Amino acid sequence: MDKKALLTPRKTASQQRSRAMIEVLVEATARVLIKEGFDRANTNRIADEAGVSIGSLYQYFPSKEALVIAVIERHKSEMVDVLRGTLAKVAALPIDSAVRELVKTMIDAHRVNPDLHRVLVEETPRAGRIGTIDGFDREFYTLIRAYLELRKAELRPMDLDLAAYICVSSTEALTHGAVIDSPERLNDGNVQAFVNEVATLITRYLK
Amino acid sequence: MDKKALLTPRKTASQQRSRAMIEVLVEATARVLIKEGFDRANTNRIADEAGVSIGSLYQYFPSKEALVIAVIERHKSEMVDVLRGTLAKVAALPIDSAVRELVKTMIDAHRVNPDLHRVLVEETPRAGRIGTIDGFDREFYTLIRAYLELRKAELRPMDLDLAAYICVSSTEALTHGAVIDSPERLNDGNVQAFVNEVATLITRYLK
Amino acid sequence: MDKKALLTPRKTASQQRSRAMIEVLVEATARVLIKEGFDRANTNRIADEAGVSIGSLYQYFPSKEALVIAVIERHKSEMVDVLRGTLAKVAALPIDSAVRELVKTMIDAHRVNPDLHRVLVEETPRAGRIGTIDGFDREFYTLIRAYLELRKAELRPMDLDLAAYICVSSTEALTHGAVIDSPERLNDGNVQAFVNEVATLITRYLK
Amino acid sequence: MDKKALLTPRKTASQQRSRAMIEVLVEATARVLIKEGFDRANTNRIADEAGVSIGSLYQYFPSKEALVIAVIERHKSEMVDVLRGTLAKVAALPIDSAVRELVKTMIDAHRVNPDLHRVLVEETPRAGRIGTIDGFDREFYTLIRAYLELRKAELRPMDLDLAAYICVSSTEALTHGAVIDSPERLNDGNVQAFVNEVATLITRYLK
DNA sequence: AATGAATGAGCGTTCATTCAT
DNA sequence: AATGAATGAACGCTCATTCAT
Numbered sequence: 001m002d003k004k005a006l007l008t009p010r011k012t013a014s015q016q017r018s019r020a021m022i023e024v025l026v027e028a029t030a031r032v033l034i035k036e037g038f039d040r041a042n043t044n045r046i047a048d049e050a051g052v053s054i055g056s057l058y059q060y061f062p063s064k065e066a067l068v069i070a071v072i073e074r075h076k077s078e079m080v081d082v083l084r085g086t087l088a089k090v091a092a093l094p095i096d097s098a099v100r101e102l103v104k105t106m107i108d109a110h111r112v113n114p115d116l117h118r119v120l121v122e123e124t125p126r127a128g129r130i131g132t133i134d135g136f137d138r139e140f141y142t143l144i145r146a147y148l149e150l151r152k153a154e155l156r157p158m159d160l161d162l163a164a165y166i167c168v169s170s171t172e173a174l175t176h177g178a179v180i181d182s183p184e185r186l187n188d189g190n191v192q193a194f195v196n197e198v199a200t201l202i203t204r205y206l207k
Numbered sequence: 208m209d210k211k212a213l214l215t216p217r218k219t220a221s222q223q224r225s226r227a228m229i230e231v232l233v234e235a236t237a238r239v240l241i242k243e244g245f246d247r248a249n250t251n252r253i254a255d256e257a258g259v260s261i262g263s264l265y266q267y268f269p270s271k272e273a274l275v276i277a278v279i280e281r282h283k284s285e286m287v288d289v290l291r292g293t294l295a296k297v298a299a300l301p302i303d304s305a306v307r308e309l310v311k312t313m314i315d316a317h318r319v320n321p322d323l324h325r326v327l328v329e330e331t332p333r334a335g336r337i338g339t340i341d342g343f344d345r346e347f348y349t350l351i352r353a354y355l356e357l358r359k360a361e362l363r364p365m366d367l368d369l370a371a372y373i374c375v376s377s378t379e380a381l382t383h384g385a386v387i388d389s390p391e392r393l394n395d396g397n398v399q400a401f402v403n404e405v406a407t408l409i410t411r412y413l414k
Numbered sequence: 415m416d417k418k419a420l421l422t423p424r425k426t427a428s429q430q431r432s433r434a435m436i437e438v439l440v441e442a443t444a445r446v447l448i449k450e451g452f453d454r455a456n457t458n459r460i461a462d463e464a465g466v467s468i469g470s471l472y473q474y475f476p477s478k479e480a481l482v483i484a485v486i487e488r489h490k491s492e493m494v495d496v497l498r499g500t501l502a503k504v505a506a507l508p509i510d511s512a513v514r515e516l517v518k519t520m521i522d523a524h525r526v527n528p529d530l531h532r533v534l535v536e537e538t539p540r541a542g543r544i545g546t547i548d549g550f551d552r553e554f555y556t557l558i559r560a561y562l563e564l565r566k567a568e569l570r571p572m573d574l575d576l577a578a579y580i581c582v583s584s585t586e587a588l589t590h591g592a593v594i595d596s597p598e599r600l601n602d603g604n605v606q607a608f609v610n611e612v613a614t615l616i617t618r619y620l621k
Numbered sequence: 622m623d624k625k626a627l628l629t630p631r632k633t634a635s636q637q638r639s640r641a642m643i644e645v646l647v648e649a650t651a652r653v654l655i656k657e658g659f660d661r662a663n664t665n666r667i668a669d670e671a672g673v674s675i676g677s678l679y680q681y682f683p684s685k686e687a688l689v690i691a692v693i694e695r696h697k698s699e700m701v702d703v704l705r706g707t708l709a710k711v712a713a714l715p716i717d718s719a720v721r722e723l724v725k726t727m728i729d730a731h732r733v734n735p736d737l738h739r740v741l742v743e744e745t746p747r748a749g750r751i752g753t754i755d756g757f758d759r760e761f762y763t764l765i766r767a768y769l770e771l772r773k774a775e776l777r778p779m780d781l782d783l784a785a786y787i788c789v790s791s792t793e794a795l796t797h798g799a800v801i802d803s804p805e806r807l808n809d810g811n812v813q814a815f816v817n818e819v820a821t822l823i824t825r826y827l828k
Numbered sequence: 829a830a831t832g833a834a835t836g837a838g839c840g841t842t843c844a845t846t847c848a849t
Numbered sequence: 850a851a852t853g854a855a856t857g858a859a860c861g862c863t864c865a866t867t868c869a870t
Binding site: 262 | 838839840841842843
Binding site: 572576587611 | 793
């Protein structure tokens with residue numbers, strides 16, 4: 001049997017009903033992951049939480065892993081949505097202000113669902129990849145790469161691919177760490193100092 | 208019963224024999240993690256790999272989790288050892304060269320056992336913390352914080368705590384990503400370019 | 415988690431299927447207890463004997479203990495049923511004949527399933543309580559207490575609670591001992607002598 | 622291998638040392654049984670409690686069962702000792718007072734070590750037999766049988782074997798129940814009432 | 829399509845017992 | 850004789866998955 005077949009939803013969400021069911025199941029999985037943690041999240045528990053029979057669950061998702069992957073994907077795209085929104089607004093700004101806005105947005109992205117984010121990154125095997133160039137950073141990277149191209153004139157001469165990688169990876173690491181591991185860094189007055197430093201890091205590097 | 212009791216080796220490694228057994232078990236656990244992945248690594252398999260009875264395993268480690276934690280600790284301290292070695296040599300250097308050396312060393316640290324590192328970070332619940340200010344970065348952070356204090360005169364005025372955090376987090380994210388996720392970035396000629404960029408990022412930020 | 419949850423059947427026997435399954439499992443547990451003894455009776459063996467998967471067993475009973483308790487309860491109620499039947503008939507009789515009938519019935523009650531009774535009393539931890547005022551005697555006690563009240567006029571003046579306790583405890587001990595430990599006392603002609611003596615013991619005490 | 626060999630102490634207690642060791646182990650087993658219950662009492666725990674290595678334990682007792690049997694035997698003989706003491710004193714008394722004394726003594730016997738007695742009877746497989754004609758009652762029975770013979774003249778004509786059985790079984794059941802299961806029956810003023818009733822039961826039966 | 833009862837491989841762990849030292 | 854490290858059979862139990870209804 002095809003390994004990939006075990007990791008993707010079984011039906012094209014062509015029908016209204018299917019889509020709703022998938023949504024319900026992914027949502028339930030996320031809730032169970034948050035409430036119980038990865039170890040205690042089992043498919044029967046998830047079917048219960050979704051108010052759906054275990055049989056139906058397996059009609060839409062071929063394995064537990066597929067369910068978790070769907071949660072990861074959904075969470076990633078929610079985070080990316082936040083970023084995309086800002087990038088549209090920011091494209092016209094000069095680097096200094098653009099970077100500041102993007103750093104703030106990265107924080108917001110991690111705040112979309114920090115409880116879920118923590119469970120995924122800390123407890124979920126293979127979902128650690130979330131904050132990785134293979135993970136949601138891939139899309140962020142593409143967006144930033146395009147922005148740098150656009151603003152090339154303001155930058156020192158550099159390998160834009162590498163530069164984008166460095167900006168994305170370090171910003172994601174720093175904002176992730178602040179939101180998830182050291183929330184005290186983002187208390188009230190601290191936010192600005194933190195954002196300043198990260199923005200300084202990136203801006204000085206680029207110019 | 209003490210929860211912590213389930214996470215630490217059962218016997219003090221006071222005797223020659225005990226220490227050897229612990230070493231054998233931790234080593235076997237690491238090998239199984241690499242060969243089989245976290246999900247397929249179970250205590251019976253580990254005991255087999257160690258050439259030891261399952262009963263002996265439980266005489267030294269009170270749970271599977273304790274075994275994995277021991278592997279994590281050992282791996283972390285091997286990485287920290289690499290860093291510490293370099294830092295001693297580098298303390299006397301000016302920032303530019305010091306940073307370059309440290310970036311190179313961070314790469315080396317991730318190359319100590321990259322297969323194990325990948326399993327621990329990607330598959331092992333709660334070990335995601337490994338590349339985190341709570342994980343092995345803690346020690347790296349302390350070392351760097353001290354270095355910055357030492358070289359304060361060469362730096363722009365800044366909050367050294369925050370600066371150390373930013374240097375450590377971003378350097379670890381970038382070198383980790385390069386070694387584990389994008390090894391092509393470190394092929395032959397690429398290494399220097401990569402090191403240059405990361406060193407530039409950090410150096411410009413500090414000065 | 416509720417400790418009690420581990421000792422009671424998991425599903426209400428509301429459905430036909432469930433009730434059948436529970437019956438099959440309790441029956442199998444009793445058979446295994448008799449054939450193998452308590453120590454060798456384990457859940458996998460019981461599931462085998464029941465012709466049911468171990469998973470199904472745990473769908474209906476949350477633990478081995480719960481299974482054994484169910485056997486005990488069923489056995490107790492079978493014994494009590496025997497007693498209750500006789501008591502209804504005997505209520506109208508004067509003490510002498512009533513006591514004789516009850517002693518005979520107590521013997522019958524112990525003969526309902528003496529092999530199981532022996533295992534439960536001799537080998538099963540905490541089931542020793544079976545022949546105890548806390549165990550099935552409780553119901554017998556209630557029945558007898560009511561009978562004594564009814565027949566108060568024929569008795570010497572006495573504390574009926576205490577008297578009922580003494581009648582029940584001693585009759586149960588004597589009939590249990592005879593059936594389970596000294597069956598030769600109940601061979602053919604011996605039965606009558608034995609019943610006579612026990613009836614004499616109780617009757618003289620009461621009048 | 623001889624099954625019986627697994628149930629008796631390995632060495633004739635010919636040497637001072639051996640006897641002391643056996644004593645220490647039996648004592649430790651009793652303490653562990655009381656403190657932890659039968660299920661949680663394991664041989665390593667017992668060796669610990671005895672301050673002796675597990676190897677030494679197995680030098681003196683061939684199995685866990687042997688250890689528990691030794692505890693049972695010791696406990697039984699302590700209870701019998703109490704009875705024997707009284708019987709000597711009571712042999713000369715007329716039935717009424719003798720029975721009263723013996724009932725009181727039976728209570729005392731159950732109070733020798735009620736915690737241990739409870740664990741043995743309620744939790745220990747096969748030790749439930751303690752309060753049985755095969756258990757410590759056997760010796761009590763012999764003593765009483767002899768007493769009845771001695772006092773035959775005062776009794777109604779009866780089968781002394783059967784009578785002794787009935788006296789012993791019912792007295793043991795009643796006193797056991799009172800001490801172990803319903804201690805409130807023996808609170809202060811209640812003791813006398815209880816003793817009176819049991820003595821009445823037996824005396825009326827015999828005369 | 830939907831249900832949920834049933835399955836059973838497989839896991840973590842315990843503990844009576846052995847045996848090299 | 851004494852030690853205690855080592856053994857491994859065996860057990861209770863979970864949970865992803867299937868399939869008859």
